[in-house]
Structures are given as structure tokens and as C-alpha cells.
Amino acid sequence: MSDKVKEVKDVAEVSEKAMKKQKGGFQLGTVLALVLMCVILSVLNHNFYNVTNIMSVFKQTAFNAFLATGMLLCLITAGIDLSVGANAVFCACIMGAMKQAGMSSGILMILVAILLGTAVGMTNGLLLTKLHLPHPFVSTLGMKNVLWGLALVVTNSQMVSGFPESVQWLGKKTIVAGFPVSFLVIIALYVVMHIFLSRTALGRSIYCLGGNKEATRLSGINTDRVLLFCYSVSGLMASLAGILSVGRSGICNGANATQPYDTDAIAACIIGGASFMGGKGTMIGTMLGCLIIAVLRNGFTLLSVDSAVQNVVLGLVIILSVFMDVVREEREVKRRRLASAKK
Amino acid sequence: MSENIIELRNVTKRFPGVVALSNMQLTIKPGEIHGLIGENGAGKSTLIKVLTGVHQPDEGQIIVEGQECKFKDPNESKAKGIACVYQELNIEKLLSVTDNVFINNWTKKGFLLDYNSMHKKASEIMTSLGQDVDVHKAAGTYGMGIQQMIEIAKAVLLDAKVIIMDEPTSSLGEKEVAQLMKTCRDLKARGIGILFVSHKLEELFELCDRVTVMRDGEFIATKDISEWDNDSLIAAMVGRTLDNQFPKEFGKKGECFLKVKDLTIGGVLDHVSFEAYGGQILGLAGLVGAGRTETVRAVFGADPIDGGTIEVKGKEVKIKSPEHAIEAGIALLTEDRKGQGLVLAQPIRTNLILSSLKEHSSGVLLDEKKIEENGQRNMSDLRIKAPSLDEITGQLSGGNQQKVVIGKWVNADADIYIFDEPTRGIDVGAKVEVYNVMNRLVKAGKCVIMVSSEMPEVLGMSDRVVVMRGGKVMAEIDRDSKHFNQEDIMKAAWGGSLDE
Numbered sequence: 001m002s003d004k005v006k007e008v009k010d011v012a013e014v015s016e017k018a019m020k021k022q023k024g025g026f027q028l029g030t031v032l033a034l035v036l037m038c039v040i041l042s043v044l045n046h047n048f049y050n051v052t053n054i055m056s057v058f059k060q061t062a063f064n065a066f067l068a069t070g071m072l073l074c075l076i077t078a079g080i081d082l083s084v085g086a087n088a089v090f091c092a093c094i095m096g097a098m099k100q101a102g103m104s105s106g107i108l109m110i111l112v113a114i115l116l117g118t119a120v121g122m123t124n125g126l127l128l129t130k131l132h133l134p135h136p137f138v139s140t141l142g143m144k145n146v147l148w149g150l151a152l153v154v155t156n157s158q159m160v161s162g163f164p165e166s167v168q169w170l171g172k173k174t175i176v177a178g179f180p181v182s183f184l185v186i187i188a189l190y191v192v193m194h195i196f197l198s199r200t201a202l203g204r205s206i207y208c209l210g211g212n213k214e215a216t217r218l219s220g221i222n223t224d225r226v227l228l229f230c231y232s233v234s235g236l237m238a239s240l241a242g243i244l245s246v247g248r249s250g251i252c253n254g255a256n257a258t259q260p261y262d263t264d265a266i267a268a269c270i271i272g273g274a275s276f277m278g279g280k281g282t283m284i285g286t287m288l289g290c291l292i293i294a295v296l297r298n299g300f301t302l303l304s305v306d307s308a309v310q311n312v313v314l315g316l317v318i319i320l321s322v323f324m325d326v327v328r329e330e331r332e333v334k335r336r337r338l339a340s341a342k343k
Numbered sequence: 344m345s346e347n348i349i350e351l352r353n354v355t356k357r358f359p360g361v362v363a364l365s366n367m368q369l370t371i372k373p374g375e376i377h378g379l380i381g382e383n384g385a386g387k388s389t390l391i392k393v394l395t396g397v398h399q400p401d402e403g404q405i406i407v408e409g410q411e412c413k414f415k416d417p418n419e420s421k422a423k424g425i426a427c428v429y430q431e432l433n434i435e436k437l438l439s440v441t442d443n444v445f446i447n448n449w450t451k452k453g454f455l456l457d458y459n460s461m462h463k464k465a466s467e468i469m470t471s472l473g474q475d476v477d478v479h480k481a482a483g484t485y486g487m488g489i490q491q492m493i494e495i496a497k498a499v500l501l502d503a504k505v506i507i508m509d510e511p512t513s514s515l516g517e518k519e520v521a522q523l524m525k526t527c528r529d530l531k532a533r534g535i536g537i538l539f540v541s542h543k544l545e546e547l548f549e550l551c552d553r554v555t556v557m558r559d560g561e562f563i564a565t566k567d568i569s570e571w572d573n574d575s576l577i578a579a580m581v582g583r584t585l586d587n588q589f590p591k592e593f594g595k596k597g598e599c600f601l602k603v604k605d606l607t608i609g610g611v612l613d614h615v616s617f618e619a620y621g622g623q624i625l626g627l628a629g630l631v632g633a634g635r636t637e638t639v640r641a642v643f644g645a646d647p648i649d650g651g652t653i654e655v656k657g658k659e660v661k662i663k664s665p666e667h668a669i670e671a672g673i674a675l676l677t678e679d680r681k682g683q684g685l686v687l688a689q690p691i692r693t694n695l696i697l698s699s700l701k702e703h704s705s706g707v708l709l710d711e712k713k714i715e716e717n718g719q720r721n722m723s724d725l726r727i728k729a730p731s732l733d734e735i736t737g738q739l740s741g742g743n744q745q746k747v748v749i750g751k752w753v754n755a756d757a758d759i760y761i762f763d764e765p766t767r768g769i770d771v772g773a774k775v776e777v778y779n780v781m782n783r784l785v786k787a788g789k790c791v792i793m794v795s796s797e798m799p800e801v802l803g804m805s806d807r808v809v810v811m812r813g814g815k816v817m818a819e820i821d822r823d824s825k826h827f828n829q830e831d832i833m834k835a836a837w838g839g840s841l842d843e
Contacts, residue, residue, distance in 0.1 A: 208686045
């Protein structure tokens with residue numbers, strides 16, 4: 001064997017080892033980043049590390065964690081859903097409109113919100129699979145604007161308050177030590193979704209579709225149905241987030257549809273290891289991403305950082321996370337190249 | 344000054360593992376239309392790429408007008424007056440005809456583009472090529488014939504001495520072909536040499552002055568067109584002997600598993616009918632573009648059809664998607680392994696169960712134990728060489744990747760296995776293993792359909808051969824028929840008729 005070949009081989013072996021470390025270490029790195037942030041914040045502000053504040057971080061996490069769940073499914077299929085934030089606000093406003101119309105049944109409101117939110121997601125899926133619109137980026141961006149407008153139309157651009165208790169339960173109720181029900185629901189949801197993604201046929205199909213849609217279709221998997229499922233789940237999650245927001249704030253406000261909810265959800269997924277190229281991402285990583293974002297926002301508020309500066313930093317975090325995604329992809333390609341050179 | 348514009352002397356080009364061109368000879372004279380012909384994989388594309396500077400020859404000389412040239416890149420070849428109109432046109436459809444003609448070769452007035460003179464010149468050239476077009480319009484508004492003329496206009500603008508045309512008629516209609524031939528003769532009259540690469544014998548006879556035949560990367564012969572005829576051209580192209588790389592074993596012919604009747608896709612397939620039997624390998628032979636891949640994709644429900652029926656074991660089935668096909672017991676190993684066969688980023692484990700997720704589930708969850716067991720069995724049965732089932736599929740060699748795809752279909756437990764170019768791009772050892780899988784399938788009474796562009800493979804492995812051309816079935820030949828030989832199959836593939 002010539003020296004050159006041997007050299008390549010060594011490099012490949014070293015890089016493979018490094019990559020394995022990196023792969024296992026990546027989630028670890030995210031955990032460390034989260035812990036480090038918490039430690040720094042505890043030192044800088046003694047209000048951070050107390051039960052009430054931690055519980056409020058959990059409360060803040062829950063909203064984004066719902067949206068990120070749907071977003072993750074779409075990202076794994078190499079798609080995206082930019083309408084989740086507006087969909088959540090729209091669902092809240094639908095309930096507001098029902099309240100304005102004098103209805104008092106909380107259960108009915110919740111049912112209608114869930115139904116409509118899921119229908120919106122399903123529409124996104126149909127636009128993608130039946131009309132063959134080029135990339136969900138454009139169609140869901142359009143949907144976001146439609147929902148923003150509709151949220152204002154149905155409530156006459158007014159804030160609505162005074163929702164029945166049953167509607168507010170999810171966002172407001174706490175159990176022992178002020179632990180929010182919403183976060184409990186999130187934990188259950190993430191466990192179920194984790195099992196779904198990693199251990200069911202449909203879950204596996206979602207990853208394969210994101211890795212190579214045509215190969216997946218030609219393996220006999222109905223890729224259109226899988227996509228429709230993912231976007232419908234995204235809509236369902238958005239409606240739950242909408243219900244939660246009503247309980248947390250006690251109001252609904254159509255103007256909130258322009259808040260950067262979508263980008264927070266995307267950032268959580270990407271920080272957690274998902275990729276815009278599709279085929280990747282986990283529930284555990286996404287949970288870590290949601291916590292990091294919530295801690296950041298919470299910490300800034302505690303340190304009374306100007307909200308404008310908050311936006312700047314969060315924007316940079318999002319760019320950084322996308323950059324990490326690119327770096328990760330490049331490393332992966334290089335590792336594969338070296339590994340194949342070894343053979 | 345030499346009498347040849349271009350002369351290739353003993354040009355050899357090697358790629359890892361293959362000699363793509365070996366001692367190639369070629370001369371092109373001014374004002375000559377020189378035909379180049381050879382089977383798929385004979386090395387025509389490599390030859391073109393050497394001439395255009397895309398590849399650099401390992402040995403031999405390229406002599407342009409008496410001067411030896413070493414092209415480092417396509418620009419250097421272009422500067423010497425060699426232009427090429429590729430089969431896939433390089434037209435920017437949204438830009439105007441003028442923009443396309445002058446692309447990268449702009450006429451400027453100071454800092455700005457001089458559109459007045461460019462439009463005028465483009466219009467002149469297009470008219471000289473017999474095309475009366477509005478050069479201001481977007482190139483995409485015109486058909487393939489005119490888009491090709493724009494490519495030729497680029498060459499004329501550069502004062503090309505030689506124009507290489509790679510399968511120029513493959514995407515043209517009859518009228519457009521006639522116009523192209525007229526243009527070729529005009530260019531010839533201007534003293535331009537043309538290298539006309541074609542699969543169609545009749546075009547060569549109509550147009551060319553001399554024809555060169557290639558086979559397996561080697562030069563076979565160059566003769567005046569009057570010295571060639573149909574049979575001698577085909578014999579020169581295929582004239583190789585079969586060696587024993589094909590461990591053919593025979594199964595027992597069973598019932599008719601697949602009956603395709605009048606399968607039609609507008610402009611692609613024209614009433615394709617054939618039958619395939621259990622315990623047999625049916626070879627689908629033909630040239631690239633004959634409609635074989637389209638046929639099997641249509642049978643598999645990968646593409647929508649316009650008409651025709653498919654019967655599986657005597658029962659008509661409606662196949663609208665691959666899902667239906669698999670339910671009906673049909674499996675398709677696609678020609679494009681990486682693009683359509685595998686999810687490269689996923690481990691072997693996942694790719695192996697992609698077509699049989701249901702069978703690998705118990706209740707709602709995947710049955711990891713069964714996946715592991717079946718996976719290990721696939722690995723040893725198919726001799727997939729990989730450290731473990733968790734190896735990322737993209738990291739395997741071509742042969743091992745192909746075995747993973749085969750494993751995926753074996754796990755789907757089909758009755759009819761369609762293999763589209765199953766041994767393309769894999770090494771000889773892996774090829775034999777693929778043939779052995781086919782042998783095992785037919786011995787187990789399954790039906791195998793093999794699409795192959797390699798004639799020795801078709802002859803070596805098939806029990807029956809269906810020959811296609813231009814989306815039609817040209818001939819059906821049994822292994823014990825007197826027509827079961829290279830010459831006759833090629834003859835049918837080139838559009839000739841076989842006597843009874």
C-alpha cells in the first residue's frame with residue numbers, strides 16, 4: 001500500500017472517530033449549552049434560579065414546543081410550514097369570535113379550533129401534493145398571510161377576553177408547585193411523538209421521504225399521504241398552541257399573527273439537529289431547542305435587556321443555528337468521501 | 344497544412360477500472376460529414392469529451408490543422424474551432440435568441456452590450472441556417488429544432504471548423520430532421536467538417552461521406568459510406584464473442600405471470616404488448632431511448648399511462664401507483680440506484696424494509712427483532728459486505744448498494760421481479776452475484792424481467808427476449824430460436840425486420 005493511500009486511510013479513520021464523537025456529542029453539546037446558559041443566568045440574576053421562574057420558563061416553552069412538533073415533521077420531509085404561528089393565532093381568534101357571538105360552550109370552542117387548525121394544515125398538505133406547488137415555503141407563506149387576515153376579520157380586529165374556564169385550562173392550570181399542565185401535556189406529547197418517529201412504520205417513512213422522496217415512492221409508500229399527514233399534524237399542533245395561548249394570556253389578539261412564532265419553532269428544530277435538507281431531526285433535540293429559546297427570552301427579560309436587542313440576539317441565534325446545519329452537512333459529506341476513499 | 348482538420352492518433356483514455364478509449368483513430372476533413380456509430384457504452388461520449396477538452400487523453404495525439412494540441416479545458420478546444428452541439432441542449436429558455444447565440448461572447452460598445460449589432464448578426468446567422476425567427480424573442484418560445492439551430496448558430500459565430508453533433512435528431516420531429524440535414528449540407532458546402540453521432544443507420548446513409556465504427560472503446564473501421572451496408576455496420580458494431588461470465592441456470596417454465604396488452608403513453612409507448620412467465624427470465628433489449636424503462640415504470644405504476652391493460656396471473660389489475668403494483672406482487676429495481684432505489688442517508692437496516700414496512704411491524708410499532716433477523720439473513724444471503732446493518736447505505740460500494748436494493752425487493756416477496764439495468768456500474772464479481780440472485784428467483788418459480796443494454800448480458804441470462812425500438816415491440820425471440828443471436832437482436836433494435 002502506498003504511503004498516500006495509507007495517509008488517506010488514516011485521515012478517514014481519524015475523521016470517522018471524530019465524527020462518531022461529534023454525533024453522540026452533539027446532543028450533549030446542546031445540553032451543555034443549555035446548562036451553561038442557566039448557570040450564567042443564575043449568577044447574573046438571582047431571580048432566575050427559583051421555582052416560580054423555572055415554572056414560567058416551562059410555561060413559555062410549551063407554546064413553542066407545540067409549534068415545533070409540527071414544524072419538525074415538515075422539516076424531516078425536507079419541507080417547512082411557515083403558517084404555524086398564524087394558524088395558532090387564527091384558532092385563538094376563531095374561539096374569540098365564537099365568544100363575541102355569545103357562545104359559552106368551551107368544549108365546542110376547542111373542538112372548532114382543533115378542527116379548523118387541522119383543516120388548515122391539511123390544506124397546506126393538499127396544496128403541496130395535489131396542486132404540486134413547487135415548495136411549501138411559498139404556499140405556507142401565502143397561508144400565513146391568509147390566516148393573519150382571517151384572524152383579524154373574524155374578530156373585527158378586536159382583542160377578545162373572558163373565555164370559559166375549560167378553554168383556559170390548558171394554558172392556565174397548574175399542578176403541584178405551580179408546575180404547568182401545559183408542560184405536562186408537552187412531555188407526554190414528546191414521548192409519544194418520539195416513539196412514533198423512531199419506532200413506527202409511518203415514522204420511518206417520514207425520514208425516508210425526506211431522504212429520497214422518489215425512492216420512497218417507488219418502494220410502494222404513498223408519499224402524498226405521508227406528506228398530507230405531516231402537514232395535518234402541523235395544523236393540529238398549531239391549534240393546540242392557539243388554545244394554550246388563550247389560557248396563558250386570557251385573550252386572543254389577531255395582530256399577534258405577525259409575531260415570529262414560526263421562526264422560533266424552526267430555530268428550535270434546527271438547534272435540535274434537524275436539517276433543511278430533510279431526513280433528520282429528533283424530538284429530544286427539538287425539546288432542547290425549545291428550552292434554549294425559552295431560557296434566552298426569559299433571561300433577557302430578567303436582565304431587562306431592551307426588547308429590540310432581544311430580537312437582534314435571537315435573530316443571530318437563528319442564523320447561527322442555520323450555519324451549524326450547513327457545517328454539519330459539509331462535515332457529513334466530507335466524512336462520507338473519506339470513508340469511501342478508504343475502501 | 345494537412346488535409347485533415349482534425350486527426351486523432353492512438354488516443355487512449357482510462358478511468359479507474361476501465362479503458363474508455365483505446366488507440367482511437369479518427370480523421371475529419373474540411374467539408375466532410377463524418378458519421379460515428381457504436382453500441383451504448385462503445386466510447387462515443389468519451390471520444391466527444393476528449394475532442395472538446397472536457398477529458399484529457401492519457402496517451403496519443405490530437406492534431407488540429409497539422410498542429411498537435413493539448414486541450415486543458417473546453418475553452419481551449421473552442422478556441423481551436425471545435426464546437427459541439429450536445430444531445431442535451433444548453434439553451435437559456437428565458438433569454439432571447441440573440442442572448443443565447445452571443446452568450447459569453449458578447450459584442451460590447453464601451454461598457455455596454457451592443458444589442459443593435461448583436462441582433463443584426465444573430466438574425467443573419469439564423470437566416471443563413473434557414474431559420475426565419477425573431478431573434479428578440481425568448482429562445483424557449485421556439486421548438487427543439489430551432490433551439491438546436493441556436494446551438495449551431497453559436498458554433499457558426501465562433502467560426503467553428505468542426506461541429507460535433509451528438510445524437511442531434513433524437514428529439515426532433517420528421518420535418519425538423521429534414522431541415523437539420525439541409526443545414527448540415529450547407530455547413531458542409533462552407534467547408535465546415537461535421538462529426539455526426541447517431542443511432543439511426545438510415546440517417547448515416549443519407550447524410551454522411553464516411554462512417555467510423557467504434558466498439559468497446561476501440562476503433563473498428565472507417566470507410567466511405569458506399570463501402571458500408573446495414574449488415575456490415577451492425578456486424579462491425581457488435582462483433583464480439585461471448586465469454587462465460589453468465590452462470591445461467593434454468594428454471595421450470597410456469598404459467599403466464601404478467602400479460603401486458605397495448606400499453607400506451609402518448610409519444611412514449613405505442614401499444615406495447617408482451618408476456619412474461621414464471622420460472623423464466625425475460626430480457627428487454629433495445630437501444631437507449633427505445634422505451635424499455637418507460638415500459639417497466641408504467642407496469643409498476645410509477646408513471647401514469649394513457650391506455651392498455653395489465654394482467655397478473657390471469658387477472659386484470661389496475662395499477663395506479665407503486666403501492667398497487669407491490670400489492671399485485673410486482674417489484675421494480677430501478678435503473679437509477681442512487682436517485683430512485685435507496686435512501687442513501689439511512690442505514691442498510693431501514694432501506695431493507697422500505698417496501699415491507701407492514702410485514703416488519705407488529706401492532707403499531709416496528710418489530711425490531713424481525714428487522715434484525717431478516718436484515719442479517721439478507722446480509723449473508725446476498726453477501727452484502729458491510730460492517731453492520733447500521734452502516735449508512737451511501738457509504739457502500741455500488742455493488743453492495745445494488746444488493747441492498749435487491750434485498751429490499753426480496754423482502755417484499757413479489758412474484759414478478761423487474762430488474763432495470765441491474766448490473767450497471769458495478770464490478771464483475773458483483774455482477775455474477777446479481778445473476779445468481781436472478782437464477783435463484785427463477786428456480787423458485789418467480790418471474791424475472793431484465794432490462795439490459797448490454798447485449799452479452801441479454802443473451803447470457805434471458806430465456807426469452809423482447810426487442811423494443813421507438814416505444815414499440817419489434818420482435819420476440821425465444822432462446823432456442825435461430826434469431827437468438829447478437830446480429831438479429833441488434834437488427835431488430837435498429838429497426839430491421841427478421842425473416843421467419
